[in-house]
Amino acid sequence: MSPADTETAMLRRRGHTLSIMPTFTCPAKCADCGTLSSPRDRTRLEPAVVLAAIDEARHLNFHNIVFTGGEATLEWKTLLLGIRRAADHDFPVRLVTNAHWATSLETARARLAELIDAGLSEINYSTGDEHVRFVPLERVVLACVAACERRFRTHVMMELKQDRGITPDMILEHPLITALPPHQFDALTILSSPWMPLRHETIYQYPEGVACDVQAAAIRGGCSSVLKTYTLQADGRIGACCGLGLRVIPELNVADTAQPQFLRRAILDAEEDFLKLWIHHQGPAKIVAWAATHDPSISWEGMYAHQCQMCQRLYHDDAVRKVIAEHWQEMIADVLQAAWLDNVHIPDTLGKLSAAVNA
Template sequence: MTFGRQPSTLTLLSTYRCTAACENCCFASHPGIEERLSLTDMLNAIDQAAALGSISLVVFSGGECFMLEEELIIAVARCTERRLASRCVSNGYWATSIKAAHDRLDPLRRAGLRELNLSTGDHHQKYVPVERIAFGAAAGIALGMHVVVVVERELDRNFRSQTLLSHPALAAIRDHPNLTVFDSPWMPMEDRASVKHGAGTLANRSNLHRRPGCDSVLDTMVVNPRGEVGACCGLTREQIPEMKIGSLSDMTLAEMAGSAGHDFLKIWLSVEGPEHILAWAATKDPRIDWEDLYNHHCDACRAIYQDPRVRAVLARHWHERRDDILSRYRLAHDRTRPVVPEETTAVISI
């Protein structure tokens, strides 16, 4: 028996190879990485996602998914054949002009692609100039796509979303309903001091009520270039062994989705979010330091799994929150079934 929530999204990180090598890249992507998911494995995963029934969207990311060339078009077409929507996430390196961007996107549009996500900011622009983002966005809108541009946000940055919107290539479409541009926190992957955020943006008791549950864990299944499957699309997922739920070579997506749905900590993350869990753990052990440390929820999630004091608290006290969290989870995702706490597994081991 599984819990109410079933994944709605499959993300294929088919390669960590990228034309850029941004500092603090969540997967340490760079041009020299060769390992990648085969086309056969991608198509197999798409077929399994369609068979699962709950998945409606397949996201192609990386690394840089546009480096897959023709295989990306084939994979997008398979999604369309299986009645799954598709999205591509890219740094936009290929958009050297509006015409070049149009020529690159049009085969994907004809294969069924309807959403393009582009990433930019101070780090990305060391490798991909901002005009390519503008050209890519303009071409995508002209082709009838929904275009989302995510701009890195950190303290003392030079580039902001308004800077992009003022680019001449976007003059005619900056208010287009299919164009969304927003800022998202850039986060440290190794050295915390290398990324700074303003004090008002960091999680603490005064703003904890504004921190929601995680909308990725248990809702998104991610396949990495090794064929390993994760239970979320989080930026720190590769640094959290417990987020790996299996491998395409050993289990089906349906089997992995079922097993992940029995993990209480993942359910808890979904219901309350990592900042709330850290705050609660600190009430049990005041030595746990969490306030004014985390801007991005993936950063806070990593702390839950890597801080030995947090792990110790959760291992000893998780059952105190079990019934409350499971009740709220079921209310949110499946109102037809009673709570069965015995279905969950222990939250964490130390």
């Protein structure tokens, strides 16, 4: 394969997602916010940069577009412009929002109508014990009702910690939700995700069985975000993952909008980093567990529930970094084998099975 062919394969093989943070501003100031967003941070992208990123993503055959933040709806005009451009390119478009704008059912319906008319195809609401200190749960309920009424794909992502006060049942059992007819209610999905601190030294308590141990690490797959999602942040940096903790791991920021063809540059630079390939194909939990076999002083079992916590640990813990620096070559064969399975063998096998079924 020629260098040009290799580069083309690298740019196109993963079904990339472009995540866009139009702003770091957010009406909430959650403790341990994964993107360090707050009401005081006024950093924002110019609309032309957002449109340029979407156009380049189309040229590179990205799979979908996600708008997140910060709170993307605070840059309403830019958000609608971006959704329209993405829809014009036939991208599926998802919005992640805390639903602060759903101050009444009528307002929620009107906002959803604008978003859907622009080309939005999915909406994700974030809530939980931290979020409700700033955005009442009732607003999430109203936003869910407005979306479900239209049978629009609706997800709620709820913070998970031990002894949490806000639970999925508080939405599912709300009178406005239970009043929805089944064909509308079926549009709603509620999931829980561990709420994580950005410092690996800070340890939260999670329900039993949620925090990772050796057995869980052994069966966890690779990271579905690193090298798959490229995030255009409000400060113009391009990160090679979804965004949780991205702003505090310099190594994950691989390009910026001052560079020509910044998405292409980000992908090519990121894919040259063995550690990122290792994280993508085997996952950060396996790497930390492996590091602990070389240095038994590395304690990690039962401490972390979220993949991104493990990633914070391997990038910030000097002991883990030392093991990686001294012993990473031991893992070259394993990572290359995992890459071959992920990129060649499994897709080829599934393609042949699909062809046989459809023959």
